[in-house]
Amino acid sequence: MSEIQVKQGHPKGLMTLFFSEMWERVCYYGMRVLLTLYLVKSLMKGDAEASLIYGAYTGLVYAAPILGGYMADKFLGYRNSVMLGAILMAIGELLIVGSAIKLDFIMNPENYLLVGMGILILGNGYFKANISTIVGKLYKEGDPRRDSGFTIFYIGINIGALISTTLVAWVGETYGFEYGFGLAGIGMLLGLLIFFGGRNNYAAAEGLGITEEGKQKIAGISKATIATVVSLLLIPVAYLLIKNNDLLGYIFIGLSLYMFYVLINAGRKADLKQNTNIWKDRMIAFVIFFLINVTFWACFEQAGTSLTLFADRNVDRHILGWEMPASMTQFFNPFFIIVFGSIFSVMWIKLSKIGKNPSIPLKFAFGIIQLALGFLVTKIGLQFVNDAYQVPLLTLLFLYLLHTTGELFLSPIGLSMVTKLAPREVAGTAMGAWFLSNAVANYTAGQIATLTGGHGASGQKLSAAEGLMKYTDTFSTIGLVLLCIALVIIIFNKPIKKLMHGVE
Template identity: 40%
Template sequence: MMEQQAQKGHPKGLYVLFATEFWERFSYYGMRAIFILFMTKYLFFNKSYASNIYGTYTGLVYLTPLIGGYVADRYWGNRKSIFVGGILMAIGQFLLFTCASLPQGSGSSLLFLWAGLGFLIFGNGFFKPNISTMVGQLYPEGDVRKDGAYSIFYMGINAGAFFAPLICGYLGENVDFKWGFFSAGVGMLVGLVIFYLTKDKYVVAPDGTQLGVTANKLNDKTTSDEASNSGGGFSTQQLTILIGGIAVVMSILYFILKVDFWGSLIYGMTIVAPFVVITDKSLTKIEKDRLWVIILIMIFVVFFWMCFEQAGASLTFFADEQTNRKIFGWEMPASYFQSFNAGFIVLLAPIISIIWLKLKHRNPAAPYKQSFGLGFLALGFLFIAIGSKNIPNAGASIIWLTGLYFLHTIGELCLSPIGLSMVNKLTPGRFTSLMMGVWFLAIATGNKLAGAMSSLYPEQQNISAQFEASNVKMNGVTVNWDSVTNVRDISQNSIWDVQLVKKSADSKEVDSLVSITTSDLMPNIVGTDSVRVKRFIPGKMSEEKVKKIFEKYGDKEPKFIFGKGKEPSTYYILRNEMYAKNNEVKLEVWNTNPKAPVFLGIEIKDLFTYFMVFVALSGLAAFILFILSNKLQKMMHGVK
């Protein structure tokens, strides 16, 4: 009777794990909420470059779990890996805090940026696969509560993802980016403290033994003698094949197909690692069939995350630039939209979990559920494509992004927690964390491709040329920025002759770099050195509005001069580089009508076309997976 009572609830260890993950997700999503905005508004990266950095970072974040899973399986166990990963991630967030505290664009700030991202990437690799794996270990074999446990776990951790943009996003956009990163680092430390204080009492197996203390290879209950002696993880021969195979595939991608280095690494590992696992000699026929199900579904998972992860990149651009965010006079920060998905998960996860339990024997197999997930993803992009077709001057209604995130959340709940549970149930115990890492390879590839797809976002304007000079001359007079107190000091004439000169490579002679003569060039927009005022679309600004901008951010004088160019589609920004060597000046030539990006022969001229590309990709993937689901279900050999 007591045993039946226990089966109705969940072990307390589940809530310890999702409380720990709550704060880790707070840290990750808090940083992600402001990362793309930080790069474009503080570091002055253009959208295409920033999108590719974003994709590389999030791709590597999901790549390193393969390393962390292998180390946990073979050497450390789950607990030590979680602690090491958490500490590395906290250090990474504080390095980004340091980056945002230094003068923007300086060499030292960029050094801290790359270092911070590196710590976050490797820290996540040790943390993520191991805490996810421990959820399944809380339950006995065949326990029907596992699917529900992963849904609850998913709901709990997304509570952290919900609050993260509200706090880190507010601090980053309205106070200073550095405090957004700082709060993310503090959140990571809180998660580690919770896990340390509660792990021994609650994170235990059904028989009471503590989980994650020893390497996972020692916990495998296989009946195969060959499997028992395999040692878990990759053998020396497999490691040789893995490293050699990755080197070959990377070389083809990098040198022949001209894929960037990190993309070549991510794609190379995603292609080679599953092949090495499936050829392990200790696997039985049934084990191989089940692993093939995981590997084949990984292909479709790539498409899902490639589309879904636009949330942190192109959809953030849409929220920031094309969406009317004013609500009763209050303008919502663009980063707040990244809370929508997590908020919907908290609301919908219990409902979806109950639906799966109510279906019982009619509950569809995992591949069918995941095809539904891709279908809802396509519907979400179709919804926003309709909304982006005719955007009013005030901006698109928040309804369009809200509807997209609602539909995408349903899709995510049909795919992601089901995938985690499927990997746990279909994988032999000795490969549990390793295969969780391999599963994350598909997410890594999807994230990297998400950045590449975001770089195709149809910009209304972009930098077509950029020049640095030791001197800038206007009408033959060198501008001394230190003496400029009013924009009229250097705009007295309606015709400016802007001549840029810089020292040649030998630093002895001065060469004329470019001379631009423009007419009717009275500056119609001015800006400031404030972190928050960096990009303006050309347009008339009254002196009163300019004064208010200065007063709001404590600036006393304009440091940016904006003017229209000779060509109707160009204008330039003449900006004093306060922190550059020798107080240099930079001229940016902007194109308001850039060439449209092309994808698979499709010219992406507007947002409607851009979003319809995602409709086609995710919709086609959903259809194909649905057709294959019956075959994949048979290969699962009775596992639901």
């Protein structure tokens, strides 16, 4: 790549994809930021049931891109998959608005919500998996602008998250959940219009249209059409899994164990083929990181459930006479990501140059330590409780600050590490397994959240004082357990590094 070409800047399609993804994130996070409070305050669900529904939904959302990526590669192409995903997400959001206005035509309001969530899950799978792929396809192999392009693209994701956790959260709690969900749906429609209207800007990317296999016909109908229709059957499956979320746990455990077997066996075969003793060890290391990743994100994702309910009940959110909506406290995370993201990127580069960049296991351990300290901050906040048994808003500010810096230790490493650890033959499977770890983590987050809440063991509503003690005791226990896990990772840093055989 010549210097002249580099100075031309990024492909013009990048900004089209930037704004498309930004508005899609407004849709996804906008619905998610209000979901727990809507379940508890409008549909009158108990804290535990609301957390389990939330965990099942977000778990399936993270699993869906595995299917979406496969369908695009095999049949639909990337552009068609993204547009299908956007349309489905807009429809799903519309049904959730129907739930919020207590629509009782054909279905009751709760079923409007659950069906809408099922449609959103499938739509997100098609959209999320493939718009990032199009970004990568804008650049030729070896183009030095690629990493910078993805950095710009990820800024769009965080701006979308910031808009949803401020504007959508405020509108939803101030004027009614239906307006918040409606605003999220409008965000998705804007993303769809931008993506379709700017299609010529990214037309040079490969694989946008229906694949050759997708064009093949069975009984006069293209495989792409058949595959699309069949995929829609997953909507009622998602509905049933959200409604019967205990079953989803067994499915995730089974899938994880199967993935472990497939990857370790693939590593063994790669070693036999290449006459080495590397790949099986690396796949064992992958399994260890899979479990560590689940641990981190299962606790981090308390933001949408237990931490939001904690903010609603036991945090003094008054600022100069204005009361911040409880869901809006989630804005701290994307705000700090935008503030510190580039600083951390520069820090890793500088540490690498002087040979002080921590190993991957240590980065995971340090990230978990910061996550733990964030939860333990609630015990400090307890020392400044007011007469209404509320801790200061600064408690959540420092909690989310530590959670975000912990996230910045882990998040940028994951996908890059997977591509290095996995044999070429199973690179896609390993990436799917990594997405699965995030799905398992989000489901587990819902299970953990049931341990907190404003209700006692027998379901009775707790007083403000009792609720505060239950929240802070549970959060501090989570913090202490995380510190122990981080210590174990630090102790076993060298053995894990040995399994990685030089992957940094």
